[in-house]
Amino acid sequence: MSEYELSTQKRKTKSVYVSTVISIALVLLVTGMLGLLLVHAKNLSKYVKENIVLNVIVNDGTSEGDVLSLQKDLEKDPYVLRTEYISKELAAKNLKEDLGEDFVQYLGHNPLLPSLDVYMKENYANTDSIKTFIEKISKNNKIKEVVYQESLIDMINKNVRIIGMIVLAFAVILLIIAVALINNTIRLAIYSQRFLIKSMQLIGATKNFIRKPFITYGIIHGLLGSLIAILLLILTLKFAQQQIPELVFLRNWFEFAVIFLGVILIGILISGLSTYFAVTKYLKAQSNDLYR
Numbered sequence: 001m002s003e004y005e006l007s008t009q010k011r012k013t014k015s016v017y018v019s020t021v022i023s024i025a026l027v028l029l030v031t032g033m034l035g036l037l038l039v040h041a042k043n044l045s046k047y048v049k050e051n052i053v054l055n056v057i058v059n060d061g062t063s064e065g066d067v068l069s070l071q072k073d074l075e076k077d078p079y080v081l082r083t084e085y086i087s088k089e090l091a092a093k094n095l096k097e098d099l100g101e102d103f104v105q106y107l108g109h110n111p112l113l114p115s116l117d118v119y120m121k122e123n124y125a126n127t128d129s130i131k132t133f134i135e136k137i138s139k140n141n142k143i144k145e146v147v148y149q150e151s152l153i154d155m156i157n158k159n160v161r162i163i164g165m166i167v168l169a170f171a172v173i174l175l176i177i178a179v180a181l182i183n184n185t186i187r188l189a190i191y192s193q194r195f196l197i198k199s200m201q202l203i204g205a206t207k208n209f210i211r212k213p214f215i216t217y218g219i220i221h222g223l224l225g226s227l228i229a230i231l232l233l234i235l236t237l238k239f240a241q242q243q244i245p246e247l248v249f250l251r252n253w254f255e256f257a258v259i260f261l262g263v264i265l266i267g268i269l270i271s272g273l274s275t276y277f278a279v280t281k282y283l284k285a286q287s288n289d290l291y292r
Helices: 003-049 064-075 088-099 103-107 127-137 150-191 194-202 207-243 245-250 253-284 287-291
Strands: 053-058 080-086 115-120 143-147
Touching: 003 150, 003 207, 003 245, 003 253, 053 064, 053 127, 064 080, 064 115, 080 088, 115 127, 127 143, 127 150, 150 194, 150 207, 150 253, 194 207, 194 253, 207 245, 207 253
Parallel strands: none
Antiparallel strands: 053 115, 053 143, 080 115
């Protein structure tokens, strides 16, 4: 083979490798973005559920010390995430800001009662658990009543379940598509090397000897593609958080790291296995089949 033919073959091989890495990176980018979407959806669900508030109204005449003691008891409950003490004065101030006028001055006294805003843990932010919690704390003679929006809680949990199922189904479908796309990309890359594979086999090279460099390159391509995808994902995250600052509340770098690790593993695993099966196919093929 002449130097020109060798140079042409090298350029062709490099072009195939570059296009393979880019194709893998783009597919993994979409897969990783869906993973981040799942994480953000999960964290948004948790954030919404943990911000459902129960207003525990305290009986009139209860001293502030007793209210604070009640607050400590509630915070020890396994259902409760956190509590906030709303004094009569703070309640009047908040209502004044909402109404836009000083109702205390108009009435001549503050009719509001002190209360505790109770926020439930994610797993207990549902109607059944809340009813159980209310039945338990209502036995305390310091508590007058507990106010919450049952219809809102039911709607939140229903919508969260529906959205979760849709996103999960979409994730499974996209993962299958990603595997198929990467597999086809690898098969096309190996297809361009089919004559080289058969030539090595004809001169006596063993199957494992032939497979090894191709699988090594396949793993490297998967790794490079996944690293490029991760870099693009990080840039996408930063851009999204600049455009929507509220996303910072949903940020969880540990979960993001798990997604990035998953992207790397998917890239390496699929690329390595696809290369193995593609090379094996041409090792088993007859010479005449290479022209089909």
